[in-house]
Amino acid sequence: MEPKIFVLHENEEWTKPLFDALEELGVPYEDWFVNEGTIDLSEVPPEGVFYNRMSASSHTRGHRYAPELTSAVLAWLEGHGRTVLNGNHALDLEVNKARQYSALEAHGIRTPKTIVTVGKDQLLRAAKKMDQPFITKHNRAGKGLGVQLFHSVEALENYVNSPEFEVPVDGITLLQQYIESSDSTITRCEFIDGKFFYAVHVDTSEGFELCPADACTIDGDFCMTTENTKEKFKILSGFNHSIIDQYESFLQEHDIHFAGIEFIRNQEGELFTYDINTNTNYNAEAEAKVGLYGMKQVAKALANKIQLVTI
Structure with a gap:
């Protein structure tokens, strides 16, 4: 056969x-x-x-x-x-962001300060050690699950004690340093067969829950479908940065063939890597504008x- x-x-x-x-x-x-x-x-x-x-x-x-x-x-x-x-x-x-951050740091790739917590009391105690503002996120996530921005411990406490609080599927809530971008964008680098394919700027001004797939749904909001009026996803021409070599080396070390890796720059221009997506997707509208097609390359x-x- x-x-x-x-x-x-x-x-x-x-x-x-x-x-x-x-x-x-x-x-x-x-x-x-x-x-x-x-x-x-x-x-x-x-x-x-x-x-x-x-x-x-x-x-x-x-x-x-x-x-x-x-x-x-x-x-x-x-x-x-x-x-x-x-x-x-x-x-x-893919299913454990805490392991992602430890692996990235071990490879010399800078990540935001992160505290792993289980339990509401532990989350609130950890928040008192964190500079403000900070964000929460789910350890097993995807689609920006559980990402919330807080400007004070009191605001977090109100959320944690409210019906809106989401318990992560694995019980682990991450408390993370908030990195503020000067232009409300993040950069996602796509790798196919372990090699850099392209980088895409993502506009985060409307919220944290962003997914490049055309068909994905996040409560009907934020995710690209057929309209891209604010050009939320824009593939960068000729993107070149030393972080690409580090990412490729990381993927090779961890036997990862296909991935999207996301980073953000703070207002001082410092780069922080904060997510690895080994189930990566691509935005068809952004790709059509530059003639690069991720899934065709994967195929x-x-x-x-x-x-x-x-x-």
């Missing part, structure tokens, strides 16, 4: 652009939707290339245990020596990988 690409995911809308690109190239693939199911560990996996696109925000779509099941699947595949792209280590970083990379698989 001819080897093919197996795409592990839990969001059909986010994955459709990749399937379209694979079909355009004539690359055989199988849609492996991971939510509920079974894996017989005594069986031998099929031959092929396995691309993990599991998301940290899967629980917001009713797929609470999809990452845990995916982890078991990836361990099974890796144990049989299959070619796995964005394997278990990438998944571990080409997968096509090259399948050529190396022999049965």
Whole structure:
């Protein structure tokens, strides 16, 4: 049987652009939707290339245990020596921002000051140690889950004791130094097969919950669909910075093949890296303006990988 690409995911809308690109190239693939199911560990996996696109925000779509099941699947595949792209280590970083920050700092990449907390009392105690303003965010997040800006401990206390307080799915709330950008933008660097593809400026002036995918929904707000009146996502021409080499080295060290890494500059121009998305998406409108297409490039990379698989 001819080897093919197996795409592990839990969001059909986010994955459709990749399937379209694979079909355009004539690359055989199988849609492996991971939510509920079974894996017989005594069986031998099929031959092929396995691309993990599991998301940290899967629980917001009713797929609470999809990452845990995916982890078991990836361990099974890796144990049989299959070619796995964005394997278990990438998944571990995807669903655990605290581990992301520790890994980035260990690689010499600066991140904002962050305190890991479990429990409301501990969160409030930690806030007293943090310079103001500060933000909260969920440890297992995606889509900016739980991101709130506070200018005082009292404001945080009011939120924590209100019905609006969101308990993270893993119980861990991160308290983080707020980095104020001079122009209300962040920069997201996209990497395909471990190499820099392009950088995109993202306008954050309307809020923190931002996602580049055309089909994603965040309460109907902030996320690009068919209109881009404020050019929320703008791909930068000729972006060049020494941080790219650091990012590529980091991805190689952690065996991550596809990722979007986000950074922000403070008003003094200092750069802070604050997020790694190993289930990266791309904005079609921004890409059309410059003629660069992330999913098509991903499909080409997968096509090259399948050529190396022999049965």
